[in-house]
Amino acid sequence: MPVPAEYVRSLHAYELRILLALERLMRRYQWVPLEVLRPATGFSESELSYRLGRLMAMDMVRYEKVPYEGYALVFNGYDTLALHTLTRRGTIQALGTLIGVGKESEVCEAMGLGPVALKFHRVGQRSFQSARLKRGYMPEATHCPWIFASSISAKMEYDALKTLHPAVSVPLPIDLNRHVLVMSFIPGVDLVRATLEEPEAALDDILKNIREAYRLGIVHGDLSEFNVMVDEGQCWLIDWPQWVETSHPNAGDLLARDIENILQYFKRKYGIEYAFDEALARVVE
Ligand SMILES: Nc1ncnc2c1ncn2[C@@H]1O[C@H](COP(=O)(O)OP(=O)(O)O)[C@@H](O)[C@H]1O
Ligand SMILES: [Mg+2]
Structure with a gap:
């Protein structure tokens, strides 16, 4: 789970300051030593130790003795910083x-x-x-x-x-x-969990979207029935962090795999035969 919302809400300004200092210092230290953290926050020893205790109880910060004594931000702490910023901006x-x-x-x-x-x-x-x-x-x-x-x-x-x-x-x-x-927010379900009434149209829609992405210079690179959502017949391609440019040396292989995964799925689940060469030609034409 991401960090509980009540932790983010109840965070004290001093605790936020510590999280920010740790984030900054972790560019230089894997574990930030106390003697580095204290001057960075400007807190007294007792204040800092009290605040660190609370942050550790919320699993936002961890403490390690080996290889040396130090503190590090963990995902709950990083989630908190991001949520804090997004809330302040009015995004959420x-x-x-x-x-x-x-x-x-x-x-x-x-x-x-x-x-x-x-x-x-x-x-x-x-x-x-x-x-x-x-x-x-x-x-x-x-x-x-x-x-x-x-x-x-x-x-x-x-x-x-x-x-x-x-x-x-x-x-x-x-x-x-x-x-x-x-x-x-897409009010749909993952393709893998849907039962489509018009699978041919959905397959067509997905190939059309792969083509549009290709025209914009992008290959998904991890496309499958798990990364397509459907919402009343409309398809959405999601989950893009591993995309590559069409000029990337592996782009051709990744594109072929993306298309193959989709065709295989529609063949398996709906018995639709769609020739790979034909699908590829449609995408790169
Ligand atoms: N914009 C969105 N709207 C609604 N549900 C989403 C959205 N993005 C992702 N999801 C849901 O979250 C799941 C995981 O998201 P995904 O981007 O595929 O990440 P992962 O890399 O963890 O697979 C998806 O399978 C989908 O069910
Ligand atoms: Mg996914």
């Missing part, structure tokens, strides 16, 4: 329920000007290494921890949505802060 007013949990994200409903979806990117410690190798966009800074990698992932997705909307049927990107992307 209230946090709703969790609607999706994936390998590298959690998606929540929230209330902004209307219903919105918040996607908390979580490029975990385990996947961080491989993400850096596979995606090639991770900064090389030695102290760049996974929380920063997650904000890069959110930025990647935001950039894709900005380029694609509205030519491609994707959620409208509304705002971005740190690792949290705010987008329009």
